[in-house]
Amino acid sequence: xxxxxxxxxxxxxxxxxxxxxxxxxxxxxxxxxxxxxxxxxxxxxxxxxxxxxxxxxxxxxxxxxxxxxxxxxxxxxxxxxxxxxxxxxxxxxxxxxxxxxxxxxxxxxxxxxxxxxxxxxxxxxxxxxxxxxxxxxxxxxxxxxxxxxxxxxxxxxxxxxxxxxxxxxxxxxxxxxxxxxxxxxx
Numbered sequence: 001x002x003x004x005x006x007x008x009x010x011x012x013x014x015x016x017x018x019x020x021x022x023x024x025x026x027x028x029x030x031x032x033x034x035x036x037x038x039x040x041x042x043x044x045x046x047x048x049x050x051x052x053x054x055x056x057x058x059x060x061x062x063x064x065x066x067x068x069x070x071x072x073x074x075x076x077x078x079x080x081x082x083x084x085x086x087x088x089x090x091x092x093x094x095x096x097x098x099x100x101x102x103x104x105x106x107x108x109x110x111x112x113x114x115x116x117x118x119x120x121x122x123x124x125x126x127x128x129x130x131x132x133x134x135x136x137x138x139x140x141x142x143x144x145x146x147x148x149x150x151x152x153x154x155x156x157x158x159x160x161x162x163x164x165x166x167x168x169x170x171x172x173x174x175x176x177x178x179x180x181x182x183x184x185x186x
Contacts, residue, residue, distance in 0.1 A: 024067065027071065028071075028074070029049070031074070031075060032045045032048075032049045032078060033046070035078050035082065039082045039083070041082045041085065041086070044082055044152065044156045045078065045082060047153060047157065047160075048078065048081055048082070048156050048157075048159060049078075051156070051160035052160040052163055054139070055135045055136060055164045056164050056167070058111070058112060058131040058132035059107055059110075059112055059113070059128070059132040059135075059136075059164055059168060060111060060113035060120075060168070060171070061111075061170065061171045062168075062171040062174060063115050063116070077163055081156075081159040081160070081162075081163060084155075085152060085159055088151050088152050088154075088155035091151070091155055096143065096144075096147055096155070096158060097144075099158055099162060100140045100143055100144065100158065100161070102165065103136060103140070103158075103161040103164075103165050104136050106168055106169065107132055107133060107136040107165070107168070108136075110168045110169075110171075110172065111128070111132040111133070111136075111168060112124075112125060112129055113168060113171045113172075136161065139157050139160070139161055142157055143157050
């Protein structure tokens with residue numbers, strides 16, 4: 001693109017970052033659809049990905065150290081979630097309400113959590129805190145409305161929230177372990 005005069009040389013790095021990000025999102029979509037197809041849960045995998053990404057991008061949480069580990073962990077997380085979703089008939093309304101409450105509580109208490117590669121400024125922290133709270137509330141309303149007419153979709157969004165909650169808690173545990181390790185070394 002630089003050689004053809006389509007972009008300036010100083011913008012090339014930004015375009016490379018954009019293309020890399022697009023490539024990662026496309027891989028995530030293909031892997032999600034693939035796992036959904038294999039597990040006969042394509043619609044659930046799409047709904048899970050949307051609900052998960054909406055909350056994850058604002059709430060933050062644990063991140064792996066590289067893309068390969070991320071894809072492996074994400075694949076396992078999605079596979080486990082889709083397997084749990086298949087047993088949605090065993091989720092009583094009270095269990096769903098309890099899990100929704102815990103998810104909301106964790107997002108309100110913990111989010112947003114920064115990533116080592118992307119620390120949050122005070123202004124970004126306020127923005128992401130507000131947005132993550134709005135997203136978790138909207139998703140929770142969706143769960144509570146659809147639980148009566150389409151329990152599978154309700155539990156799918158619930159599992160996406162649970163996944164983000166687990167990543168938030170994993171981040172907190174990882175930080176505490178790192179702090180304990182530093183204290184021991186001192």
